[in-house]
Amino acid sequence: MDSPLRTVLMTTLVAVVCAVLLVGVRGVVSASVDRNLLIDEQRAVLDALDVRESGVALAWGSAAAVEDAFVRFVRKDRGAAGIEQEFDVFTYMVGSETRGVAIRVFGRGLWGEIRGFVALDPRPPGAERWPVRGLVIYRDEETPGLGKRMRDDDFKARFRTAAGKLVPGLRILKGEGSASGPLEVDGITAATITTQGVQGLIDRAVAWYAGEAGVASGESAHGG
């Protein structure tokens, strides 16, 4: 049997060997990992804003295609570059025309935090509500097959401009198949808490954005 001193020393030595290995590998790959995280975020922004200009294919888009589309059409209007903060705002611009804005927002799902982008179309003149342009969750710990379905195209399609939904006042219903009109959206069957989390994201983003736009202080006449 080894002496206690030797046991402690050798155990520490093996731990140090492992640590050195990890530090080395981390140093080699960290630049690539960081770039992938950034691309992933940019892809989510492009997806939320539904950027479909000049053959930008999101589903299969290479990292280069994502970077290219992001640089050409998206501007970060609020928040610092490279830092992930709630209520960062990304604006989709074609020339000088604003096509939409994506607001980064954090919330809670069933198992952990969910992070996503709520994208809105510009508000039509005189209107009180914004048309919803897109909803993309880019980080979550929801149940595969249930809550995770909020990432599927099927669920995302319910929040595209074509679906004609409006905020504020949009409610995600429990279950599927009963939504009607511009203020109701089908939820996900058997994922009620995840659905509530998504509702929370939308409400937070819209409340903040409406405040920024001056609606909260009754200045909508100027802002419209």
Added chain:
Amino acid sequence: MAARGLVRKGALTDNPIVYQILGVCSALAVTNRFENALLMGVSLTFVVAGSSALVSALRHIIPKRTRMILEMLIIATFVIIVDLALKAYAWEAAKVMGAYVALIITNCIVMGRAEAFAIANPVRASFLDAVGNGLGYTWVLLAIALVREVLGTGKILFTTLAHAEVPVVPAALIRAIDGQFPLLLILPPGAFLVLGVLIWIVKALQGPGREV
């Protein structure tokens, strides 16, 4: 034992999944896509080969009392290396397989080889033994995934290693079977069925006289 024999033992005659029913959880979890099964197989082979070699190299200084926790530490180190490598060079796959990659730490094959072989054998033999077991795990995964993906979706989809779709069975045929059977294969129970049939076939080919 000769190098060839060590590899052969792990890959075929003492295959960890077929004969020891080890590492089955991940064999079931990632085999609905051929590509993911391939990445998982390569990842596990790397982890088991790397950790076995390092455990073997350090076997004279690893104290007996802290032996298992140190084996675990070494295995975890290699799993994190794989995880980082996937995140750096195969991002899409890393997102799909993230949880399963972390769970390689608990894969019985890896700990099994460290504890049963590497802790008491020279580096070269331990490495070869581990590679054999990794290959044995990989081919079984690939076989299951091939059956599940081809019969479940009619094609083999590549999104990480390449952007390609290899049609194998006409889509019309898949639709014609009403979706139930293909769906069964894609869902987790399909993995159980295919694994069971595979083990049955291998043992039947081997003939009677071998009980494990």
